[in-house]
Amino acid sequence: MQPARDGxxxxxxxxxxxxxxxxxxxxxxxxxxxxxxxxWLRxxxxxxTAPLVxxxxxxxARRGMQDPDQLVTTVVDAVLQRADEPGELVAYWTSRYGKSIPKGMKKGIARAVIRLYDEYSLSKYARGEGQRVVLPGVADLPRQHPRRRIRRKLRSPRRRAGPKDPGCSPR
Structure with a gap:
């Protein structure tokens, strides 16, 4: 082997x-x-970076194999620990394998997005500065959109005017 510059x-x-x-x-x-x-690595x-890669x-490696135990989903969910990492994983995948993202990876990303995205993480990581894939784009990836759950987490409690609300009684 040739020694590299860093020895x-x-x-x-x-x-x-x-x-x-x-x-x-x-x-x-x-x-x-x-x-x-x-x-353990993560x-x-x-x-x-190493666990994401x-x-x-x-x-x-498991593309095309049967995955009844959802191993791909489990490993993807396990290594994603910060709100910006789903975007990094998607960016790595698309740069190496193209835009077609396997279903197991989408499910793992969806689980992680539901677990990781909240007001703080969106305010910290959703800027998109220098990122190839931004947080809102990642939330749109899975077929089973976690956007509704994310919106529920982010939504401030609002009172809905309805028939039981005394301020909205018909006269």
Missing amino acids: LPGHAGHRVDRFCVLVRDLAVNDPAWLIDFLR VEGNLR AAAEFTA
Whole structure:
């Protein structure tokens, strides 16, 4: 191997490709271990990019396979821990595999969006500065739109005028 400029063997592209090959292999041969490992990487290891890339590669490796246990959905939901990460995952997927996003990934993103999006996260991350995929666009991805649940979370309690409201009694 040729030493890279930073003194490590190989170059960054080669390391990423090797990581992706390993993740795809484990996604098929030992998915349960990989899911636990990715959850550990994201939560206890405090890594962001590697688990997101691994979740996308996990999804790619399991494309076309039966997924009765919803492993893709589980791994995607497990690695998404901040409100800007669904957009980063979608941006990585579309740059590598095109615009067609698999159903399991959409379901995992929907679960994460429902869990992560609130007033604070929207005010902090929804600016779209330098992002390829912004938060409102991510909320529109899944077929089972989580927008209604998000709107309910964000909506301030409003009183609806109805027949039981004394201010709206017909005269």
